[in-house]
Amino acid sequence: MADKQDYYEILGISRDADQNAVKRAYRRLARKHHPDVSSDPEAETRFKQINEAYQVLSDPDKREVYDNYGHQGLEGGANGQGYGGGMGDFGGFGDIFDMFFGGAQTTRTTGGRPSAERGNDLRYDLEMTLEEAAHGFSKEIRYTRMEQCDTCKGSGAEPGTHPETCSVCHGSGQVRQQQQSFFGTQIRITTCPKCHGEGRTVGSPCHACSGQGRMRKTVDRTVDIPAGVDTGMRVRVTGQGDAGRRGGHNGDLYIITHVKKHDYFERRGSDLWCEVKIGFPTASLGGEIDVRTIDGTEQLEVSAGTQSGEVYVLRGKGLPDPTGGRQGDLNVLLRVETPTKLNDEQKDILRKFAEMRGEEIKDVQGKSFFERVKDAIHGL
Numbered sequence: 001m002a003d004k005q006d007y008y009e010i011l012g013i014s015r016d017a018d019q020n021a022v023k024r025a026y027r028r029l030a031r032k033h034h035p036d037v038s039s040d041p042e043a044e045t046r047f048k049q050i051n052e053a054y055q056v057l058s059d060p061d062k063r064e065v066y067d068n069y070g071h072q073g074l075e076g077g078a079n080g081q082g083y084g085g086g087m088g089d090f091g092g093f094g095d096i097f098d099m100f101f102g103g104a105q106t107t108r109t110t111g112g113r114p115s116a117e118r119g120n121d122l123r124y125d126l127e128m129t130l131e132e133a134a135h136g137f138s139k140e141i142r143y144t145r146m147e148q149c150d151t152c153k154g155s156g157a158e159p160g161t162h163p164e165t166c167s168v169c170h171g172s173g174q175v176r177q178q179q180q181s182f183f184g185t186q187i188r189i190t191t192c193p194k195c196h197g198e199g200r201t202v203g204s205p206c207h208a209c210s211g212q213g214r215m216r217k218t219v220d221r222t223v224d225i226p227a228g229v230d231t232g233m234r235v236r237v238t239g240q241g242d243a244g245r246r247g248g249h250n251g252d253l254y255i256i257t258h259v260k261k262h263d264y265f266e267r268r269g270s271d272l273w274c275e276v277k278i279g280f281p282t283a284s285l286g287g288e289i290d291v292r293t294i295d296g297t298e299q300l301e302v303s304a305g306t307q308s309g310e311v312y313v314l315r316g317k318g319l320p321d322p323t324g325g326r327q328g329d330l331n332v333l334l335r336v337e338t339p340t341k342l343n344d345e346q347k348d349i350l351r352k353f354a355e356m357r358g359e360e361i362k363d364v365q366g367k368s369f370f371e372r373v374k375d376a377i378h379g380l
């Protein structure tokens with residue numbers, strides 16, 4: 001796995017920076033490196049790194065995982081596989097605008113209630129053929145996620161009843177604990193044990209969701225996979241993750257792409273490679289041959305005197321780059337075939353051909369390989 005830069009380093013903050021410091025650093029760097037603003041050719045890459053670092057460090061859960069396990073902790077999925085390297089994010093540049101124009105992920109409700117909590121992001125591993133990856137496609141996928149309970153509309157209270165403000169924390173979701181220690185009195189703020197941070201308690205819990213306000217449901221969604229994706233890339237489907245709590249936004253769904261190995265083409269980034277056999281007369285005299293491409297067939301002009309192992313490039317016949325780079329090429333590796341199973345006439349022609357070139361063929365005429373071995377053994 002390529003060494004990824006530390007997220008704290010990217011944002012230029014210390015490891016104990018608080019959320020405000022994270023946000024300030026992000027705003028400053030995002031304004032400076034936004035590709036619409038900066039003339040630096042590296043701006044886009046830099047901007048993506050800044051965004052990625054911010055996504056993680058601004059989310060307490062992700063930050064904790066990152067602090068404990070580093071980049072690998074975040075990339076490893078449910079099955080523990082890490083996909084190093086090309087984690088392309090097609091989420092675009094929306095986040096910066098959400099942030100500058102007030103659409104922040106966490107919203108505070110009035111009246112001292114605990115803040116809304118965004119739903120979890122979900123991961124879906126999608127396998128596809130090279131053809132599908134090359135052209136892009138839409139596919140309906142089925143997965144389970146947390147959704148707001150229809151019966152109680154997310155409140156957790158049985159219809160007709162209402163949640164009440166928690167009597168322990170008075171709705172803040174947090175309690176202050178005083179502790180006497182050697183250094184004096186310490187005040188710790190912890191999650192309220194009665195309401196578990198909800199700030200309210202439900203007298204009669206909703207029968208459908210047992211008072212959770214959310215329930216696991218199976219959903220079918222059509223996802224669009226852009227052309228050119230490679231194994232290990234992430235396609236973000238905004239808002240299709242778990243429902244949030246207390247009116248928080250939905251998390252996102254990330255499609256992790258897995259492109260199956262192809263029996264004919266080999267892929268290297270956006271470029272494709274294939275091996276094509278040509279007869280030695282074509283290689284010697286030159287001529288047009290048909291070459292299979294990911295879209296169909298192309299004609300390739302082989303020059304006279306082509307050697308086995310030469311590579312011809314069909315420009316633009318590879319895969320598109322989903323991040324907007326150049327279209328890949330198809331590299332055709334030519335293998336010149338030596339003819340086998342020649343009939344007598346063909347052999348004669350080849351011998352004449354060799355003679356005309358002054359190439360001496362030493363083999364004994366008309367004797368097979370085994371006869372020659374026998375001759376050798378008998379000393380004839």
Ligand SMILES: [Zn+2]
Nearest residue numbers: 149152206209
């Ligand atoms: Zn309910």
Ligand SMILES: [Zn+2]
Nearest residue numbers: 166169192195
């Ligand atoms: Zn409470």
